[in-house]
Amino acid sequence: MKAIEVQSLTKQYGSARGIDGLTFDVEAGEIFGYLGPNGSGKTTTIRCLMGLLRPTFGLCKVLGDPVLPGRATGHDRMGYLPGDFKIWEQHTGRRALCVLGSLGHGNAFLKRQAQLAERLDLNLDRRVRTLSKGNRQKIGLVYAFQHQPDLLILDEPTSGLDPLMRQVVLDLIREAAEAGTTVLLSSHDLSEVAAVCHQAAILRKGKLIELAPISDIVQQGQRRLKVWFAQGTPIPDMPKELPDARIIQKETSCLEIAHQGSADRVLKWLAQYPVERITTPDTSLEDAFIQYYQKENRHDS
Secondary structure: OEEEEEEEEEEEEOOEEEEEEEEEEEEOOOEEEEEOOOOOOHHHHHHHHOOOOOOOEEEEEEOOEEOOOOOOOOHHHEEEEOOOOOOOOOOEHHHHHHHHHOOOOOOOOHHHHHHHHHHOOOOOOOEHHHOOHHHHHHHHHHHHHOOOOOEEEEEOOOOOOOHHHHHHHHHHHHHHHHOOOEEEEEEOOHHHHHHHOOEEEEEEOOEEEEEEEHHHHHHOOOEEEEEEEOOOOOOOOOOOOOOOEEEEEEOOOEEEEEEOOOOHHHHHHHOOOOEEEEEOOOOOHHHHHHHHHHHHHHHHO
């Protein structure tokens, strides 16, 4: 079963397009990464999925039902954290969450609410206006998770959180997926997407430029070699005959090289020097992401 279906989704703002012809599916129980820098169209897509925006063209479904703008399609089975989460500042966190939670859900969520607050180290009895940005974000996270929804749509969920709390949030996302919840995780923090997502879509200027498993996306990036030379060996410069390789870092006895494709030619070049050891650091998702964007820039020019 597909929890999210997007077909030719387009949203135009006057002469500008926020998103342009997006088509993708998210399977039930999947953690799906939605990647792109600010302004790429991630939030516009989410607002269309939530029925908060009316698409100019195309359609989307959530949990099997077509989204009707303004009709709260599937909202009783969804947890949503917007990127600009706001809540009543005069209330305590507990009061605000209970008002929102009681809209169609009764009181069954209260036990889960307390568990989430404890894990996130959140004091629910302080007024919202006294809270830091990070603690306000935690209230939004409790709101999204407290009903144990079938579908979670999270827009930059770790914004404003310290590294420890970010890890707690990633654990909550994994646990929700293990329990059968589908998660759409929109973010520009590529490391957290790589940590939890099965596959991801990459957006650029409102268009989908890639949809693939995270492992495949990482493989698109430049690969790396870290080379240690024998003591006293002059560190060589990269020859012009290797245009697909470049030096990232040069130290007294060590060279870090980035290269595209096979390492064969780079290794043959290194073989003429007294090399003590070579390691292959993991390709980061950040590297892969940069490569996608550079590739698209070349296509545009």
